[in-house]
Amino acid sequence: MLGLVVALVYVNQVLFTVYVLRVHGGDVTFVSRYLPEGWFALADGPGMRAVAERVPWPELLAPSVLRVQAFLELPLVMLAYVTVLRWLDRGLYRRVADSWIVWAASLSYTFVFCVVEWGLWNPYTTEDIVIRVCAALVTPPLVQWLARRDGDGPRVSSLAQMLVFAVSVWALGHLVLTVYDTALLYNLAHLGGRLPGALVAVVALVAARLAAGRLPDGEPGRASATVANALRYALVLFLVPALAVRYGPNVGSPLLAAAAGLLVCGAAAALTLRESLAGAGRNRTVLWCGQTFAALLAGGLAGYAAVRAVTDVYYEAGLLRGAAVCFVAAVVVCALTDRLIGEERSVTGAA
Numbered sequence: 001m002l003g004l005v006v007a008l009v010y011v012n013q014v015l016f017t018v019y020v021l022r023v024h025g026g027d028v029t030f031v032s033r034y035l036p037e038g039w040f041a042l043a044d045g046p047g048m049r050a051v052a053e054r055v056p057w058p059e060l061l062a063p064s065v066l067r068v069q070a071f072l073e074l075p076l077v078m079l080a081y082v083t084v085l086r087w088l089d090r091g092l093y094r095r096v097a098d099s100w101i102v103w104a105a106s107l108s109y110t111f112v113f114c115v116v117e118w119g120l121w122n123p124y125t126t127e128d129i130v131i132r133v134c135a136a137l138v139t140p141p142l143v144q145w146l147a148r149r150d151g152d153g154p155r156v157s158s159l160a161q162m163l164v165f166a167v168s169v170w171a172l173g174h175l176v177l178t179v180y181d182t183a184l185l186y187n188l189a190h191l192g193g194r195l196p197g198a199l200v201a202v203v204a205l206v207a208a209r210l211a212a213g214r215l216p217d218g219e220p221g222r223a224s225a226t227v228a229n230a231l232r233y234a235l236v237l238f239l240v241p242a243l244a245v246r247y248g249p250n251v252g253s254p255l256l257a258a259a260a261g262l263l264v265c266g267a268a269a270a271l272t273l274r275e276s277l278a279g280a281g282r283n284r285t286v287l288w289c290g291q292t293f294a295a296l297l298a299g300g301l302a303g304y305a306a307v308r309a310v311t312d313v314y315y316e317a318g319l320l321r322g323a324a325v326c327f328v329a330a331v332v333v334c335a336l337t338d339r340l341i342g343e344e345r346s347v348t349g350a351a
Contacts, residue, residue: 001146002079006175009072009183015064017048017188022058028186031065034122043188069184070117070128074109074135075142078102080176081242082143085235087168087212088228090153096236097147102140109243110136116247154212156228157220159335163328164212170324171205174198177317221338222284223291226276227331233268291337299330 020028021044028040052058082102086093096102114129156165178198182191220228238245245261277285303326312318 001142002076002083005072005076005079006179009069009076009179012064012068012072013043013183013186013188014048014051015061015068016186017043018052018055019058019061019064020044021049021052022055023062031122031124035120039185039187041187041189043191066122066124066128067131070113070131071135073113073184074106074132075139076176076179077109077243078105078139078143080172081105081235081239082147083172084169085239086150086153087156087165087209088235089155089232090150091155092232092236094147094150096239097143101236101239102143104240105242106136106140108240112243112247154215154217157217157225158215159220159224159331160215161212161217162224162228162331164208164215166324166327166331167204167208168212170320171201171208173320173324174201174317175205177314177320181314221334221341222276222280222288223295223334223338224331226272226288226292227295227327227334229275230268230272231327233271234264237264237268287341291334294337295330295333298333299326302326302329 032040117128178194245257303322306325307318307322
């Protein structure tokens, strides 16, 4: 379903380009003057112009200007998020999708989108807000319907599964950022430059998902289980405020957004700490603290190096790369130290 939504986003981009070429002579100032710089890089080459000339009644494509995207943006974001949760823990994904949390997330994201719309006031704003409210009512039932049709699946636990999960999330995040730049900002002309990286991400994603279905389950040690549990808690707790935290520095209060992010991290850490140290004796607790410190240090240094290694057009790309590398480094340290302690168990069966 996520792929279908992405396809519809790009179909709308083509229709938007046809509309601008045929109705406005290729001039996007009728809408671009209301929005910040960095939007509306029109793909108006010979091929696109040839397509545009063959489309009848181009005036009917007027809704392709902002309004179609206003409906598709919420399902795109929510489906991408729950896809990550599904990869991590199929059972948890189904429980969350079938709960009030998806409705709360839908309302939260829609509120943020509407605040952004209001801040970028233009002749389409009122219609866009109404359309976004409609999307907020439609998207949660869609997510729930998909979850109820889903079957059982593995829960990420072993080192190999966590590494494949990290690759999957990085690749999906890279593709979402590509869609954001080339489609949600109406920059279809950027697609050529983004295509090589997007193809690498597609190959990595397909390979990772194929591998995920073939990896055996394992019994992780205490430190490795801590990382997996922390990720589960963080993804669930972050689901509702995610977009508010993302846009807080731009349209709200940076301090409030930072506080919300830290609150989520703190709550996830507290819940993880309680679960991870349940039944642990004094000596094991001390060892766990050492493992956790080593993992955080290694992950932090590796993530910082990954962020600084490349200058990105969008800072989210650097954060995504840094988070993925940080996660990989942390889980490797945890798995190795668990094995040294003799706590990690051997593989128990196929996933």
